[in-house]
Amino acid sequence: MSRPQVLPFAKQFFVNPKEVGSLIPSSRRLAEVMLSGIDFGNTNIIVEYGPGTGAFTCALLDRLPLKTLYFGVESNKGFQDHLKARFPTITIIPDYAENIFKYIDQKHAEKADLVISGLPFSLMAWDTIKITLNETYRLLRNEGEFRTFIYNHSFYFPKCKKLITELRNQYKIVKIHQIFKNFPPAKIIVCTK
Numbered sequence: 001m002s003r004p005q006v007l008p009f010a011k012q013f014f015v016n017p018k019e020v021g022s023l024i025p026s027s028r029r030l031a032e033v034m035l036s037g038i039d040f041g042n043t044n045i046i047v048e049y050g051p052g053t054g055a056f057t058c059a060l061l062d063r064l065p066l067k068t069l070y071f072g073v074e075s076n077k078g079f080q081d082h083l084k085a086r087f088p089t090i091t092i093i094p095d096y097a098e099n100i101f102k103y104i105d106q107k108h109a110e111k112a113d114l115v116i117s118g119l120p121f122s123l124m125a126w127d128t129i130k131i132t133l134n135e136t137y138r139l140l141r142n143e144g145e146f147r148t149f150i151y152n153h154s155f156y157f158p159k160c161k162k163l164i165t166e167l168r169n170q171y172k173i174v175k176i177h178q179i180f181k182n183f184p185p186a187k188i189i190v191c192t193k
């Protein structure tokens with residue numbers, strides 16, 4: 001499995017480990033499962049939190065119909081610059097995911113069909129997680145999906161258990177998929193509103 005973005009990713013990790021949360025980007029396998037089963041033809045707005053160097057973005061753009069709007073929300077300046085150079089046509093919002101609603105709501109009457117997250121929830125403050133989850137739920141249309149992942153080693157941390165409980169309270173359906181072909185192995189959580 002090739003991971004051509006490893007060096008630029010690792011560089012940002014060493015600058016800000018808590019914000020980046022991983023030494024290397026997600027694997028192709030994680031990206032594949034993250035996007036599996038989505039009817040992209042029926043999407044109008046897709047939002048990605050924390051695209052990093054674009055592990056999911058790259059796979060997403062391959063599948064995106066022309067009519068679908070993509071918004072990447074990335075807080076790290078190094079990654080913002082990297083994404084703009086790698087995918088010159090996409091919209092990158094230079095802000096924190098918890099502030100997403102103001103960007104989408106101001107410009108678009110419609111709600112999002114899909115929110116994909118690469119956020120390092122296990123390292124984030126609970127208050128920030130809670131605001132991000134509430135804003136995400138508000139942003140999604142009915143039947144829309146929120147997809148995120150948590151590394152196996154942090155899945156049973158109290159904060160992550162609380163996160164799963166919160167998601168189960170908010171969403172109609174919450175499914176968890178184990179991915180071993182990633183470093184570190186991770187669980188993908190798919191939530192349907």
Ligand SMILES: C[S@@+](CC[C@H](N)C(=O)[O-])C[C@H]1O[C@@H](n2cnc3c(N)ncnc32)[C@H](O)[C@@H]1O
Binds near residue numbers: 021056073075
């Ligand atoms: C674990 S990396 C995932 C990167 C990429 N999605 C992947 O899977 O390879 C976490 C990403 O979230 C970004 N990030 C962390 N906190 C954020 C926040 N509150 N809002 C937006 N981006 C954030 C980091 O800068 C980094 O790009």
